[in-house]
Amino acid sequence: MDFAQRFVKAAEELRLTGAQLYRDGIVTNEQVLSKVKKGCQRPTKKSIDLLCLKYGVSPVWIYDGVGAFFTDMNKNLGFKINTGETKPFYKMGFDSCLDNNGQLISSGHEISVIFPNMQDIDFWCINYDNSLLPVISPGNIIALKKLNAWKDYIPGGFICVFVTKQFKILRKVSVRQDDEQCISVIQMDDGKAEESKIPKDFILSVYQVVGNYSSL
Numbered sequence: 001m002d003f004a005q006r007f008v009k010a011a012e013e014l015r016l017t018g019a020q021l022y023r024d025g026i027v028t029n030e031q032v033l034s035k036v037k038k039g040c041q042r043p044t045k046k047s048i049d050l051l052c053l054k055y056g057v058s059p060v061w062i063y064d065g066v067g068a069f070f071t072d073m074n075k076n077l078g079f080k081i082n083t084g085e086t087k088p089f090y091k092m093g094f095d096s097c098l099d100n101n102g103q104l105i106s107s108g109h110e111i112s113v114i115f116p117n118m119q120d121i122d123f124w125c126i127n128y129d130n131s132l133l134p135v136i137s138p139g140n141i142i143a144l145k146k147l148n149a150w151k152d153y154i155p156g157g158f159i160c161v162f163v164t165k166q167f168k169i170l171r172k173v174s175v176r177q178d179d180e181q182c183i184s185v186i187q188m189d190d191g192k193a194e195e196s197k198i199p200k201d202f203i204l205s206v207y208q209v210v211g212n213y214s215s216l
Helices: 003-013 018-023 032-037 045-055 059-064 073-077
Strands: 087-093 110-114 123-126 141-147 159-164 168-173 182-189 192-199 203-213
Touching (some): 003 032, 003 045, 003 059, 018 032, 045 059, 159 182
Parallel strands (some): 087 123
Antiparallel strands (some): 087 110, 123 141, 141 203, 159 168, 159 203, 168 182, 182 192
């Protein structure tokens, strides 16, 4: 297996499509991954480096096939492995580790960790959404806890992951909630706060962000 095949394997393991790689700015168009799979094209160094940076894939593994698939984020973040009461940490985004009903998917790339002073959670994952810059940046590690009574009340100011059949998004709940049928949320657009509404009937589950840690 050469570096091009390992690039494809990394994308497949992370359940990344050509369209997702293109949206992430990792490849120049949606067909690149398909062409690499067929052996018609080789991934560029820039594409490999961006994939490794964004998704925590080890560049040594990509280029040389040596070592672990993922970089050792545990040492960088102070995770303690398999001690005490552990929670799963998914080395991927919430859109990959939650299915379309908002249930956790066992991907094989989660590890059990204990994080200091952060136990009342369901899981950790990496945020790749940029809708709440600069509060939560792409690449940050976030801790999520499922809200079971969100239809009744979500306190204003909470940052949540909203799961619908069409999308999974990170938004801050607006303090103003003047519509019982919808949830008013805030996102950042070019540095400006924009308010929008999500109909409650569209939402399948809501996870509150109860912890945020920069991986940089």
